[in-house]
Each structure stands twice: as C-alpha cells, then as structure tokens.
Amino acid sequence: SSPGQPSVPEVIDLVLKECRKDNLVYKMAALGCAADVLQATQEDRFSDMADILIPLIKKNSAATSRLRHDSDDDRDEKEKELQTEALLCAFQTLGKTWPNNAQTQERFQLDLCCLMCERLKLSTWRVQVGVLQSMKTYFQRLLLLEKEKDNQNFTALSLILTETCSALTHPLENKSYSSVRTEALSVVELLVKRTGESGQWECVSGKSREQLQRSLSTLQTDSRPDLRDKAQELRRNIQSQP
Template sequence: MCERLKLSTWKVQLGVLQAMNAYFQGLMLFDEEHSDPGALTEILLETCSSITHSLENKSYTSVRTEALSVIELLLRKLEESKQWESLTAGSRELLIGSLTTMVLDSRPELQEKASLLKKTLENLD
C-alpha cells in the first residue's frame, strides 16, 4: 500500500488511504494479547514515511482529509493500546513536519485537525 501511495493518481491514493484506514482499524497488533512492538514499529515506519506525501498533497483536499483520518486513527489506537514506543522519534518528526505544512491549509477544518494531531505528537516527548 505504501508504494502505491506515492506513485499513483489521486483516486488510487484515496483508495489506498481508505484501505489503510480499514487495515489499521482491524490490526490485531494493537490488541494486548497480540502485541508485537517490533512488528508494529516496522509497519509504522513504512506508513509514516509514505503518508507524508499525501498529507502534503496540495492539489486534492480529499487525499489530505483521508490521510489525516489515517493519522488520527493511528494515534488513537496507539493511545488505547499504550504502545507509543512503537512510533519512533523519526516517524514522529516526519509526521510533525507534514502536519506543520497542513496547519497552513486553505480549509479551516483541516487546519484545526492537523493542529490537534501535531500537538498530540509534540506532547509525547
């Protein structure tokens, strides 16, 4: 999914982001009995580096909106499962950088959501 996210048309990107949302909703690594911090860290490394492309997509609001909802879901799942250590400092920095760009978005609702997610990530330190 991560490879397709970078090189595709906006419709494919949107579909991939929606698939990512479904994937992370059902990902059992967030459940205590299936916890595997190493595997989760690897998945998050790959996801965070590819999703920044979508967060910074200036042309399509739908792609940015869906990318934000994937990030929001990931942060909620990490919070619920208390697995923040699976999100590396490098991944956090990548996301904070892209969210900083989005805080200047032309759509106020995206600015607000990006700002909230950015604050969440910054407060992890």
C-alpha cells in the same frame, strides 16, 4: 444453511472462481461481489483474495505507469481509466476482506502495509484516496494494536508504523487535492488514537514522529479551516507523547 441451498463455503468458492477470470471488467464485478459476501459472512479467505489481488495491483500499476508515458489518444485514455478502476477495486476489496484473524494477519500484515505504502507514493490522486480508505480499515482491524506488549509484537508493529508514517507524508503534503489530505489526516488520527489506547507509542520512532509533525505543519496554512484545526490538534497530540 437451509435445505436445498448451497453452504456459505460453496458460495464463496464459486464467487472466487469468477474472480480468477481474465476479462478485467468482469473480474472487477466478481471482486466487488466477493468483497461483499466475505464482509457479510465474516469468513476469512484473505489468502485466496491476496493470490488474486496482489498480482492484479502489480500488473495494473505497471500498465498505468506505461500508459502515462505513451501517447494520449482516446484508446489510451480509456485504457488508463480502466486500469485506475481496477486498482481502486483491488484496494477496496483488500480493505473489505482484511480479517480479524491473528494467524492470517501475522502472515500478511507487513506485505500488505508495504504494498499500500508503495502505491501511496506512486499513484494518482484517485488511487491514493482508495489506498488511504483501505489503510484505515487495515489499521482499524490490526490486532497488533490490541495485543499486550512483547518483543515480537513490538518489532512487527514498529516496522509497520515506520513504513506507514514515511508514506503518509506524500498524501498529507498533496497540495492539489483536499480529498487526499482529508483521508490522510483520517488515517493519522486513527493511528494516534489506537496507538495511544494500546499504550504502544514507543513503537513510533523519533524519526517517524518528526516526519508526521513536519507534514502536519504544512497543513497549518491549508485553505480548509477544518483540516488546519485537525492537523494542529494531531501535531500537539504527537508532541505530547513520551
């Protein structure tokens, strides 16, 4: 703090107030600002952000789905583009503001995981890429992957990994967009690494391992050699786990 300057909490409160405005273009600008401020200050205001972002994601997901089935005139195309940008902004903000706070993570970790997994199955390729990037940040900071094993942690992490492995089959097997496959492989690589380092492979069920291996095997004929090699390496790694 400096004399005559607002404190960090005051700045955050003011920015969050702007995030609650209705105009979608303005709201996205405010959310981007809030994400950068929270990331820079390492303040945990995820509860406030979730109150804004989760309804925004659900509302815009429904609107995007409706527009996809309506007429394709220019006005609808512009509206679809705006809804897509709003979803991308929302997921990017969720990733940036996911805190290293055990209590907050425990409260939101399963709901946030389910929200991301649901959008992976239903979204356009651009939103899938955005979700996968947020998912990577989520797992990089997930404290369950650092904790010592106990029954409560085992159950929570098992649920999260079961949801995630099932959802990842969709982007891994996306034949049209290599950017989607690349991001999905990056998430799988992170999961394999962190689960191995924390000695928690037993949280990955046999079914989840099979799902991942089956999807990774589809990448062995990928047009990109780097994706083929990475998929083969990850598949062998998963097979070798006890």
